[in-house]
Amino acid sequence: QARWADEGTNALSEETLRDAEDPFFNLMMFPYPSAEGLHVGNIYAFTGADVYGRYQRLRGRTVFEPIGFDAFGIHSENFALKVGTHPMELIPSNVANFTRQLKRTGAQYDWDHAVNTTDPAYYKWTQWIFLQLYDAGLAEKKEAPVNWCPSCNTVLANEQVIAGACERCGTPVEQRLLSQWFFRITAYAERLLENLEWIDWSETTKKAQQNWIGRSEGALIRFPTATPTAGRGDREEGGDAIEVYTTRPDTLYGATFMVLAPEHPMVEKLTTAEQREEVTEYRRRAAAMDLVSRKKTDKEKTGVFTGGYCVNPATGAQIPVWIADYVLMEYGTGAIMAVPGHDQRDYEFAEKFELPIVRVVAGPDEDADSPLTEAYVGDEGELVNSGRFDGMQWREAKTAITDWLEEQGLAEPQTHYRLHDWCISRQRYWGPPIPIIYCDACGTVPVPEEDLPVELPYVEDYKPDASGISPLARVEKWYAVACPECGGEARRETDVSDTFLDSSWYFLRYPSTGFHDRAFDATRTEKWLPVDMYIGGEEHSVLHLLYARFITMVLDEQGLIGFEEPFERFRKHGLIIKEGSKMSKSRGNVVVPDDYIEEWGADTFRTYLMFLGPYQEGGDFRDEGLSGPWNFFSRLWDSVTGDLGEDPVEGELEQALHATIKKVTEDIAGLSYNTAIAAMMEYLNAVREGGRRANRAEVEPLVVLVAPFAPHIAEELWQHLGHDAPLFRGQTPEGNPALWPEYDAARAVADTVEFVVQVNGKVRAQMELPRGVDEASAKEAALAEENVQRHMDGKEIRKVIFVPDRLLNLVVG
RNA sequence: GCCGGGGUGGCGAAAUGGCAGACGCGGCGGACUUAAAAUCCGCUGUCCGAGAGGGCGUGUGGGUUCGAAUCCCACCCCCGGCACCA
Numbered sequence: 001q002a003r004w005a006d007e008g009t010n011a012l013s014e015e016t017l018r019d020a021e022d023p024f025f026n027l028m029m030f031p032y033p034s035a036e037g038l039h040v041g042n043i044y045a046f047t048g049a050d051v052y053g054r055y056q057r058l059r060g061r062t063v064f065e066p067i068g069f070d071a072f073g074i075h076s077e078n079f080a081l082k083v084g085t086h087p088m089e090l091i092p093s094n095v096a097n098f099t100r101q102l103k104r105t106g107a108q109y110d111w112d113h114a115v116n117t118t119d120p121a122y123y124k125w126t127q128w129i130f131l132q133l134y135d136a137g138l139a140e141k142k143e144a145p146v147n148w149c150p151s152c153n154t155v156l157a158n159e160q161v162i163a164g165a166c167e168r169c170g171t172p173v174e175q176r177l178l179s180q181w182f183f184r185i186t187a188y189a190e191r192l193l194e195n196l197e198w199i200d201w202s203e204t205t206k207k208a209q210q211n212w213i214g215r216s217e218g219a220l221i222r223f224p225t226a227t228p229t230a231g232r233g234d235r236e237e238g239g240d241a242i243e244v245y246t247t248r249p250d251t252l253y254g255a256t257f258m259v260l261a262p263e264h265p266m267v268e269k270l271t272t273a274e275q276r277e278e279v280t281e282y283r284r285r286a287a288a289m290d291l292v293s294r295k296k297t298d299k300e301k302t303g304v305f306t307g308g309y310c311v312n313p314a315t316g317a318q319i320p321v322w323i324a325d326y327v328l329m330e331y332g333t334g335a336i337m338a339v340p341g342h343d344q345r346d347y348e349f350a351e352k353f354e355l356p357i358v359r360v361v362a363g364p365d366e367d368a369d370s371p372l373t374e375a376y377v378g379d380e381g382e383l384v385n386s387g388r389f390d391g392m393q394w395r396e397a398k399t400a401i402t403d404w405l406e407e408q409g410l411a412e413p414q415t416h417y418r419l420h421d422w423c424i425s426r427q428r429y430w431g432p433p434i435p436i437i438y439c440d441a442c443g444t445v446p447v448p449e450e451d452l453p454v455e456l457p458y459v460e461d462y463k464p465d466a467s468g469i470s471p472l473a474r475v476e477k478w479y480a481v482a483c484p485e486c487g488g489e490a491r492r493e494t495d496v497s498d499t500f501l502d503s504s505w506y507f508l509r510y511p512s513t514g515f516h517d518r519a520f521d522a523t524r525t526e527k528w529l530p531v532d533m534y535i536g537g538e539e540h541s542v543l544h545l546l547y548a549r550f551i552t553m554v555l556d557e558q559g560l561i562g563f564e565e566p567f568e569r570f571r572k573h574g575l576i577i578k579e580g581s582k583m584s585k586s587r588g589n590v591v592v593p594d595d596y597i598e599e600w601g602a603d604t605f606r607t608y609l610m611f612l613g614p615y616q617e618g619g620d621f622r623d624e625g626l627s628g629p630w631n632f633f634s635r636l637w638d639s640v641t642g643d644l645g646e647d648p649v650e651g652e653l654e655q656a657l658h659a660t661i662k663k664v665t666e667d668i669a670g671l672s673y674n675t676a677i678a679a680m681m682e683y684l685n686a687v688r689e690g691g692r693r694a695n696r697a698e699v700e701p702l703v704v705l706v707a708p709f710a711p712h713i714a715e716e717l718w719q720h721l722g723h724d725a726p727l728f729r730g731q732t733p734e735g736n737p738a739l740w741p742e743y744d745a746a747r748a749v750a751d752t753v754e755f756v757v758q759v760n761g762k763v764r765a766q767m768e769l770p771r772g773v774d775e776a777s778a779k780e781a782a783l784a785e786e787n788v789q790r791h792m793d794g795k796e797i798r799k800v801i802f803v804p805d806r807l808l809n810l811v812v813g
Numbered sequence: 814g815c816c817g818g819g820g821u822g823g824c825g826a827a828a829u830g831g832c833a834g835a836c837g838c839g840g841c842g843g844a845c846u847u848a849a850a851a852u853c854c855g856c857u858g859u860c861c862g863a864g865a866g867g868g869c870g871u872g873u874g875g876g877u878u879c880g881a882a883u884c885c886c887a888c889c890c891c892c893g894g895c896a897c898c899a
Binding site: 681 | 814817818824825827831835837853866878892893896899
């Protein structure tokens with residue numbers, strides 16, 4: 001059995017890239033080259049994509065299937081620190097190891113167009129992308145509360161914080177107020193959401209993005225503050241107002257108090273002298289809390305009264321203002337109107353601090369006075385205790401109350417997104433320096449394009465610290481530069497950019513790696529993009545896949561490309577587990593691909609991976625399972641290399657062959673690889689039934705059908721069958737010969753059908769009848785069956801259900 | 814709590830309104846062999862039956878239908894994501 005691919009025929013020449021008549025861009029998510037080496041999960045992902053690409057190639061298309069390395073980032077750097085090898089040495093050796101491993105997997109990679117994000121020739125253009133956003137006003141440095149990982153010593157994007165903890169190391173994240181570079185992805189929230197309606201992606205991935213963008217509709221409502229008047233206990237309204245965002249303006253009449261985030265800027269103003277001490281203490285404790293503990297939903301509500309009051313614009317009532325850590329500064333306005341009757345959190349808070357709870361929505365079978373034992377948040381209901389809005393359905397009241405307030409200048413409708421701007425600054429070493437220079441005279445100056453790349457210097461001590469300042473800030477001879485505008489003393493930005501910026505545009509680089517004077521060539525891009533098929537893991541639903549869409553939209557808007565969605569089709573693949581549980585080093589159940597490829601060969605390994613479960617759902621890897629595909633290929637090998645007959649395909653086998661080609665073709669197109677393989681096994685079993693000798697015409701098409709899964713074996717058998725040129729030959733602009741077998745739909749079905757007879761819904765007989773048999777003849781044949789007669793027991797036929805070519809159900813009684 | 818995905822033989826899984834368990838693994842029996850391995854052939858959901866045949870069976874309970882793994886309602890469990898998001 002041949003084991004290794006002949007990679008020479010896979011790469012596309014510059015001429016082919018330029019002139020391909022029927023191009024197919026087959027993309028898979030480029031790997032992060034870890035020190036542990038290629039994971040079986042990588043191979044699973046890549047093989048599924050490769051099978052698809054090889055299938056397209058055999059259908060005659062010119063397939064571009066590049067690969068690369070996403071090698072910058074905190075993960076690599078942390079690992080380098082751990083083992084004490086500098087990333088500039090570690091990464092090249094990891095890349096070399098990955099390359100060696102990838103070359104054994106039998107994928108048709110185009111190694112001539114590989115990319116590596118840590119190569120200055122690549123990140124030169126990552127920096128260029130940054131400058132495009134900067135020029136478009138979409139990159140801005142601003143002071144904002146950001147997520148700080150105290151273990152990695154850097155800020156993180158919102159997308160990299162999982163349940164309040166750092167995605168990489170699991171440490172609870174802190175909030176810090178820092179000045180960072182942000183990309184204004186929120187400006188594209190609506191379009192990112194809208195386009196999800198038409199792009200052809202796995203539904204689950206689209207859903208994940210939808211949830212992440214998190215559009216909600218509501219209103220911004222102003223609550224005027226009420227300050228105590230001198231002497232008496234009254235308060236005077238006026239001056240300031242607290243703005244709240246709510247998705248339920250219809251419950252305004254039930255807002256009996258307000259809650260501000262402890263960090264809210266108005267707290268200082270509202271706090272009265274007698275409450276000051278308590279408020280200050282609470283704020284201090286809230287600030288010290290990490291995000292994981294703060295965001296726990298099951299902890300008891302805490303809070304403190306500020307002593308201040310606001311006016312509910314609907315009722316005119318003065319309501320107390322509290323602070324509590326369940327209100328977050330980062331969402332909405334950092335302040336809420338609390339409606340304890342119809343929000344469970346507010347209800348709990350009101351119960352604990354004995355604040356008034358008012359019902360303003362009555363569900364079915366309820367009225368204005370029905371007692372509340374928890375917040376009523378039901379889907380149906382009409383307004384009560386709400387003045388002129390009583391009796392209105394709450395959904396209508398949402399608009400009605402907003403409109404009413406808007407007329408008085410107290411509110412406006414607002415759409416909110418959960419999505420935050422993308423923080424791309426990292427106070428770390430292992431990434432592309434952000435191409436900005438700060439000059440006392442000229443301010444913030446972008447590095448001129450001709451000065452790119454801003455190379456990452458070799459720094460012996462690249463360890464991050466807790467200062468919030470990048471390690472590059474310790475290298476004066478690197479950061480001290482002349483201002484590109486005035487020539488005066490200036491200083492480089494010392495933060496590097498997020499790894500996800502590297503991967504947000506790599507697919508644009510692949511077809512243009514031959515160009516050194518531009519990030520991507522316009523005509524090359526037009527020929528190959530958008531990507532025809534992108535296959536990858538779901539874990540990037542809201543990271544890479546969202547960022548890549550955003551960057552593509554920006555480039556499109558700048559007129560640099562001619563499409564706003566980078567991936568026309570995206571399919572997620574499933575996860576692979578080992579013997580029922582997740583693979584992990586501590587469990588000791590990690591599948592090391594090298595060992596399996598050594599023992600079974602790449603073809604068997606690939607085919608088993610594709611066979612063990614539905615590709616888009618994943619499956620369970622079991623060592624014993626490998627012998628299935630192994631046996632299949634042994635038999636195929638045996639049949640083809642044995643004594644071949646030269647008779648034509650006839651009878652049932654002919655039908656089976658056409659049916660198999662049809663099924664395999666359709667299944668591969670739909671990524672149902674497991675059933676495609678099963679169909680081929682079934683067909684080979686039929687060919688070999690009873691130890692029968694195979695005819696050339698029976699097995700030759702099968703050799704092509706297995707080729708996407710088992711390219712090496714297929715290639716050898718193809719040669720054995722007497723072909724001079726290989727199945728997968730050098731790709732040309734004209735495309736590839738369409739060697740994929742055709743099927744005749746009419747011949748894919750048999751002349752006779754296995755017809756089932758049921759009596760009262762239970763199967764009582766099977767009959768072989770000619771295809772297309774009519775109801776009357778089928779009934780006649782059915783009644784002739786002894787077992788049918790027995791179960792009818794002489795009773796009268798009340799109804800006959802006839803399903804053509806399938807079944808006849810006799811209802812008796 | 815919310816949003817996805819799922820629950821079918823000893824195991825991985827097929828079947829998306831019409832014969833449940835294709836295909837594969839494992840197991841059992843047989844052939845070949847001095848023997849074993851490999852290979853090949855047959856059987857393999859479960860219960861009753863000598864057999865023909867029959868009963869039961871797709872997480873649980875109900876419903877729709879001539880007919881439900883598949884559709885509907887309620888619930889239980891597993892996996893993934895999001896989560897004091899106002």
